[in-house]
Amino acid sequence: MSPAVPWGRVMVASGCGGTGRELAPYADLEGLDFVTRSITLDPRAGGPSPRVAETPSGLVHAVGHQNPGLEHFLATELPWLVRAGARVHVSIVGGAIGEYAELARRLSRAPGVAGLEVNLGATDQAGEGLFEVREPYHAASVVAAVRREFPADRPVLAKLRPDLSRAVEGARAVHDAGASAVVLGDAVPAALPDGRPAGLSGPAITPVALRCVHEVVARLPEVAVVGGGGVDGPATARAFLAAGAVAVQVGAALLHDPTTVARIRADLEAQDPHDHSGRTDR
Amino acid sequence: MTSAIHVVGEVLATKRAGAYRHLTIAAPGIPERFRAGNFVAVSVGDDLLARRPLWIHRVKETGAYGPTLDVVVQPRGPGSTRLAELPVGARLPVTGPLGRPFALPREPVSCVLVGEGYAAAPLFPLAARLRERGCPVTLVLAADDEAHLLSALEARRSARSVSVVTRDGSVGARGDVTSQVDAVLERADADVVYAAGPTATLAAVAAAAERRGAWSQVALETPMACGTGLCQGCPVPVVAEDGVTRRVRACVDGPVIRGDRVHWGELG
Numbered sequence: 322m323s324p325a326v327p328w329g330r331v332m333v334a335s336g337c338g339g340t341g342r343e344l345a346p347y348a349d350l351e352g353l354d355f356v357t358r359s360i361t362l363d364p365r366a367g368g369p370s371p372r373v374a375e376t377p378s379g380l381v382h383a384v385g386h387q388n389p390g391l392e393h394f395l396a397t398e399l400p401w402l403v404r405a406g407a408r409v410h411v412s413i414v415g416g417a418i419g420e421y422a423e424l425a426r427r428l429s430r431a432p433g434v435a436g437l438e439v440n441l442g443a444t445d446q447a448g449e450g451l452f453e454v455r456e457p458y459h460a461a462s463v464v465a466a467v468r469r470e471f472p473a474d475r476p477v478l479a480k481l482r483p484d485l486s487r488a489v490e491g492a493r494a495v496h497d498a499g500a501s502a503v504v505l506g507d508a509v510p511a512a513l514p515d516g517r518p519a520g521l522s523g524p525a526i527t528p529v530a531l532r533c534v535h536e537v538v539a540r541l542p543e544v545a546v547v548g549g550g551g552v553d554g555p556a557t558a559r560a561f562l563a564a565g566a567v568a569v570q571v572g573a574a575l576l577h578d579p580t581t582v583a584r585i586r587a588d589l590e591a592q593d594p595h596d597h598s599g600r601t602d603r
Numbered sequence: 604m605t606s607a608i609h610v611v612g613e614v615l616a617t618k619r620a621g622a623y624r625h626l627t628i629a630a631p632g633i634p635e636r637f638r639a640g641n642f643v644a645v646s647v648g649d650d651l652l653a654r655r656p657l658w659i660h661r662v663k664e665t666g667a668y669g670p671t672l673d674v675v676v677q678p679r680g681p682g683s684t685r686l687a688e689l690p691v692g693a694r695l696p697v698t699g700p701l702g703r704p705f706a707l708p709r710e711p712v713s714c715v716l717v718g719e720g721y722a723a724a725p726l727f728p729l730a731a732r733l734r735e736r737g738c739p740v741t742l743v744l745a746a747d748d749e750a751h752l753l754s755a756l757e758a759r760r761s762a763r764s765v766s767v768v769t770r771d772g773s774v775g776a777r778g779d780v781t782s783q784v785d786a787v788l789e790r791a792d793a794d795v796v797y798a799a800g801p802t803a804t805l806a807a808v809a810a811a812a813e814r815r816g817a818w819s820q821v822a823l824e825t826p827m828a829c830g831t832g833l834c835q836g837c838p839v840p841v842v843a844e845d846g847v848t849r850r851v852r853a854c855v856d857g858p859v860i861r862g863d864r865v866h867w868g869e870l871g
């Protein structure tokens with residue numbers, strides 16, 4: 322049996338739920354695990370247009386981490402999400418280990434933060450001036466720095482790319498550094514039609530992510546794994562859970578149908594009536 | 604902001620009109636919330652993940668179905684081609700109404716509406732609202748040719764004056780609408796100008812409005828992935844009151860935006 326975790330089995334993936342307000346018409350945020358778009362210390366204007374292109378069963382995207390910066394996030398977006406009853410996991414990304422640590426320190430004091438998700442898999446780290454996670458020990462260093470600043474009783478998720486050649490090693494490294502769970506995974510490195518670096522998301526990457534989850538669960542049974550990549554309905558969600566994931570994240574599917582996360586949650590709850598809030602609490 | 608809903612709608616009727624396909628869709632709850640300038644985001648298949656935003660052209664009563672909505676589709680890429688081929692009875696996931704609608708003047712002032720191609724669609728319900736408020740409405744319908752022109756006949760129901768401009772002169776005046784805007788605004792003694800069409804046309808109309816000191820609103824068609832504000836895939840550079848350029852989302856902060864606020868040079 323996979324490790325118990327203090328959050329639900331369905332989560333909104335980073336960067337795919339807006340600020341929460343835009344999702345609210347289509348999903349009850351009460352008790353919903355909501356991962357924010359990745360937040361940086363200073364505001365980021367994001368990349369140029371076009372930012373998103375369609376490929377068969379996938380979306381290629383290069384948003385460039387547009388976000389208002391930590392201060393503005395704390396003042397406006399976080400309080401709104403907390404009031405709406407969401408369990409807020411703040412995704413953080415930075416240009417250096419110190420920036421991740423600073424984000425974790427300030428977020429540890431902010432009321433209503435359920436946990437953090439450390440973004441380690443961004444697909445154009447060099448181009449965006451982000452800390453480059455080339456080796457598992459880079460990822461581990463970031464997680465260790467974040468863990469030092471963030472209370473031990475609240476979860477820190479470490480999000481990695483679904484890269485089979487690195488998944489087990491990476492998961493072991495972040496687990497040893499104190500991550501509560503590893504998220505597999507992020508978008509797959511890709512290019513927009515004009516050649517700019519981007520990430521590929523959606524059902525096109527499900528088999529790739531699923532393989533990574535299987536592999537890590539088999540090799541590292543002590544590590545809690547959150548699965549993601551093209552989760553677009555109860556069937557895909559179940560495939561990740563059957564592979565041993567403790568939870569799934571829903572991203573690009575929300576762009577196609579904003580009710581997806583509510584539908585999956587309702588389906589899993591119907592299957593397990595004790596699972597009212599979508600929590601595992603095992 | 605009007606609260607949007609997501610429903611699986613049904614195509615009730617289809618009609619070919621020139622180069623376009625008009626679809627009448629039952630999407631309970633959406634027509635009731637509609638304001639001119641709103642759009643819907645539709646899904647065209649599980650293999651095509653991006654939504655297709657479409658202007659709401661009209662809301663009407665269709666007997667047993669209650670209020671329905673009409674959209675105008677120009678088939679070109681894979682999504683619009685599929686939409687144009689939908690048979691009556693087809694089911695279509697629809698989210699809406701989305702976006703900020705046109706703002707209406709409080710006083711009965713002179714309004715000029717400039718629409719090009721299918722994008723003129725949202726100006727028809729706008730003209731009707733303005734007329735209800737006692738605003739004299741001048742509508743300019745533009746297109747490459749007659750096949751790409753929305754019905755001037757229908758437009759005459761709501762606008763006091765309707766003129767037509769086509770690039771090839773197949774109907775109405777020949778030429779590019781952008782070169783005629785100044786004269787139209789002058790003749791109508793326009794206080795408020797609304798525009799919908801390709802970016803170049805919107806920019807030209809906004810500039811003409813500014814030259815006259817008229818207030819302008821443009822309906823942008825920035826490429827969108829979700830249409831619902833979730834992805835930040837639709838950035839529009841706008842110049843704020845403080846002179847700083849910021850990127851807002853076309854789908855929720857627009858698509859209707861004050862023409863003098865858009866940083867046209869940076870718009871992709």
Ligand SMILES: Cc1cc2nc3c(=O)[nH]c(=O)nc-3n(C[C@H](O)[C@H](O)[C@H](O)COP(=O)(O)OP(=O)(O)OC[C@H]3O[C@@H](n4cnc5c(N)ncnc54)[C@H](O)[C@@H]3O)c2cc1C
Nearest residue numbers: 653655656657658675676677680681682683824825826827
């Ligand atoms: C607010 C808004 C309202 C619109 N209203 C209408 C309408 O009433 N009738 C109509 O026929 N079309 C409308 N469009 C454009 C329409 O949504 C599709 O972009 C168009 O149908 C092309 O899709 P496609 O799959 O056929 O082509 P493709 O070129 O293959 O499109 C691929 C992707 O690019 C996006 N895209 C391509 N061209 C445009 C464009 N000009 N604007 C925005 N996105 C684009 C598509 O949405 C899609 O995600 C509107 C766009 C916006 C933003």
Ligand SMILES: Cc1cc2nc3c(=O)[nH]c(=O)nc-3n(C[C@H](O)[C@H](O)[C@H](O)COP(=O)(O)O)c2cc1C
Nearest residue numbers: 334335336359440507508522523550551572573834
């Ligand atoms: C438009 C868009 C924006 C995204 N932004 C972020 C982000 O800011 N931070 C992050 O960690 N992941 C981001 N992602 C990745 C998703 O959270 C998710 O991990 C990935 O897309 C795979 O899952 P999916 O196929 O369900 O989308 C983004 C994805 C998309 C499509």
Ligand code: FES
Nearest residue numbers: 828829830835854
């Ligand atoms: S299209 Fe996704 S935020 Fe506007």
